[in-house]
Amino acid sequence: MIRRIDLRDAATDGSLDYRTVIPRAEFDVEKATHVVAPILQDVRTRGLDAVRELTARFDGVELEDVAVPASALSEALAGLDPALRAALEESVRRLRKASEAELEDDVVVEVAEGARVTHRLVPVDRAGLYVPGGTAPLISTVLMNVVPAQVAGVPSIAVSAPPTRETGLPDASILAACALLGVSEVYAVGGAQAIAMFAYGAGPCRRVDLVTGPGNLYVIAAKRLLRGVVGIDSEAGPSEIAVLADDAADAAFVAADLLTEAEHGGTSAALLVTDSETLADDVVAELGKQVAATRHSERVAASLAGEQSAIILVNDLDQGLEVINAYASEHTEIQTRDAAAIAARVRNSGAVFVGSWSPVALGDYCAGSNHVLPTAGCACHSSGLGVHSFLKRLHQVEYTREALAEVADHVAAMSGAEDLPGHGAGVGVRFAR
Secondary structure, three states: OOEEEEOOOOOOOOOOOHHHOOOOOOOOHHHHHHHHHHHHHHHHHHOHHHHHHHHHHHHOOOOOOOEOOHHHHHHHHHOOOHHHHHHHHHHHHHHHHHHHOOOOOOEEEEEEOOEEEEEEEEEOOEEEEEOOOOOOOOHHHHHHHHHHHHHHOOOEEEEEOOOOOOOOOOOHHHHHHHHHOOOOOEEOOOHHHHHHHHHHOEOOEOOOOEEEOOOOHHHHHHHHHHEOOEEEOOOOOOOEEEEEEOOOOOHHHHHHHHHHHHOOOOOOEEEEEEOOHHHHHHHHHHHHHHHHHOOOHHHHHHHHHOOOOEEEEOOOHHHHHHHHHHHOOOEEEEEOOOHHHHHOOOOOOOEEEEOOOOOHHHHHHOOOOOOOOOOOOHHHOOOOOOHHHHEEEEEEEEEOHHHHHHHHHHHHHHHHHOOOHHHHHHHHHHHOO
16 A cells, blocks of 8 residues: 655665655656746737637636635635634634734834935735645635735725636635635736636736635646746645654554545645554554545545655654655644654654554644645645745835945945946945035
8 A cells, every 4th residue: 555665774874865766657747838937928918808718728617707706705714614703713813823923013224324224024025825725625725825825904905706607606615715714816817827817817807915825736737837927925736744653653544634635636745654563563463444434435545655754764863753754744733642742853754643643634723723735845845825925025215415425435336347337326326525
């Protein structure tokens, strides 16, 4: 069901690049860009007509209007199951509380007398938030996108999600989540055409400054091609989990958490890194039972059997941490003795879940953390979605005459060295009369 990679005899002097022995699922964004580029150009030149035609071709839905009417949003919220509404409200409460803690005050620095630089944090004017609807309606992704944007103070927020063939609208639960959060601008558009609609504007949808949210290969390819036309958060690919565990871990818990990520689809990655061969055997036995009992057993089995999933045997937890940090997983779980101390040594991960009672499924829904996270090893240089994703840093400079005079000669010297005398003159002219 899941292969093993034995690194116990591997060199531990730093000469082995663990990334070369732990493959990921093939996810060729560059190849997909050749398919997506004509779609983007079509939306750019023909606007709403192109969006409608592409939606009919790819989603099998003929749309008269891509905008979801207010009545559909209110009806979806009114029809929401009370238990699900309570879950969403609690998730929003926790996420909003954690997001508000990210907010920072402007910082004013007096670099010299009369010379002031202010670091201002300013939200983008308009954000387009994408919610996928492929294998399942990702209601939680609405929350993960909208709440930090709202906390950041983004004044204009639009959400887009693929329409269903039954109603011609996004899934009712997605609409209900939008209504619950007070988002009234929602579009029934999915795929690369939705990203193009956000980037270029089409019909009732004005162009945005930033696009966030996960999606399939074609959505990611669209975000890559449109980077620069519009800001993007990241290129989030197939889901990943890496569990670092020792012989103190509960095999049933570990297996359940590997299954959690595998449930996302056949290209999702599930890794167990352990120094205990006994635990590895017990997890395999647990997977046999749990996979057979789960609803999406075929999808889960495909993920676990893929080359991107493995049980990795290491000499000790120090070597295990080297593997974890090299892999830079979207989600990392630490199920070891003294888990907090081990977790503090994880440098590269989208999110870290500490101990047996902090499963990755909690982070997907109700931990207060965000589940839109870097994948494919990008956690070594990128962060997950948050309030910071919707903010820009702006430097505001304010000098008095006396403060400028103090550095005028320095500006002249540096501009002369760069053969840009006009720069120096721009300062000097202020003292020439």
